[in-house]
Amino acid sequence: MEHKFKKIGVLTSGGDAPGMNAAIRAVVRTGIYNGLEVYGVKKGYNGLLNGDIIPMNARSVGEILQKGGTILQTARCLEFKEKKGQEQGVAMAKKFGLDGLVVIGGDGSFKGARQLCRMGLPTIAMPGTIDNDIDCSEYTVGYDTCLNTVIQAVDKLRDTSSSHDRCSVVEVMGRGAGYIAVEAGIACGAEVVLVPEYEYDFEKDVIEVIRDGVKRGKQHCIVIVAEGVGGVVEMAKKIEAETGMESRATILGHVQRGGSPTVRDRVIASQMGERCVELILKGEQNKIVCMRNGHISDVDIEEGLAMKKVLSPDLMLLAKKLSV
């Protein structure tokens, strides 16, 4: 197929997420399929600034589909938030002859992509983050794998909590978003779920719920707390002091970001990566590839960044109903 694009780059930025490798592979291989040369940009926007840019071929993305993390590595690059850094990035892309760029990351990375577009480098972004907090997309690559890691850990915590009649207070990731917390809460049968999006009253929403559970015959309980709410160690102490139920706090931390991606993450990453290349070939730019109504779709980056995702109150209510 004849088109004006010859060379494109791909980078991963922000926090890594399982499935990023599947996305890189899809960009490289669908790019090659369409006659493009594809370059990998190392360590997010850092590599773009510094010219850490390597040629990729079909073999360089072999054996990576099943691996967590990102073979291109990732970074948080403060210099790129400044105009000077962005200009340096565009100049470097020109030097390497890149006609377009695919950015895989979260909303911070999307803001960087928007700047590149504004400065004349056609850029397409796709969501790769465990948080599922991208406003314009129902799904972000990495979320399913992360949730599976969380539920395995919480199931294990339940084994020991029930053996000791204890309360397990578990912090999961999500600084500003409670998706991991609420869906893990539903999947693990947590008695209490606390997220940054909804205010809570410690006495009513935690202590009373635990006491009521004990009255109804529950002898142990699980409290899931999103990172953005925090304070699990103090919380466990207070629960023990006020309910008499021995309590332990666990912070799951970065274990949630690793691991071999699930089928869902591999397939969606592959589809989204393919869509990124298709958009570039069509001469589109300034777009976010996303999932809408269950299908791979895309939105204008300005529009996408202006949207506000609401954590479903129905999910929060379901978690509560199921804990009776």
Ligand code: ADP
């Ligand atoms: P995520 O992409 O996962 O949300 P960050 O918010 O840390 O992660 O953003 C990743 C990187 O994107 C930052 O380190 C920076 O290089 C770039 N970035 C973030 N915000 C902006 C911005 N407003 N303008 C330009 N680049 C940005």
Ligand code: F6P
């Ligand atoms: O955005 C993904 C995420 O894992 C968040 O859930 C978490 O708050 C943050 O990244 C942790 O970032 P870092 O890797 O810098 O500790």
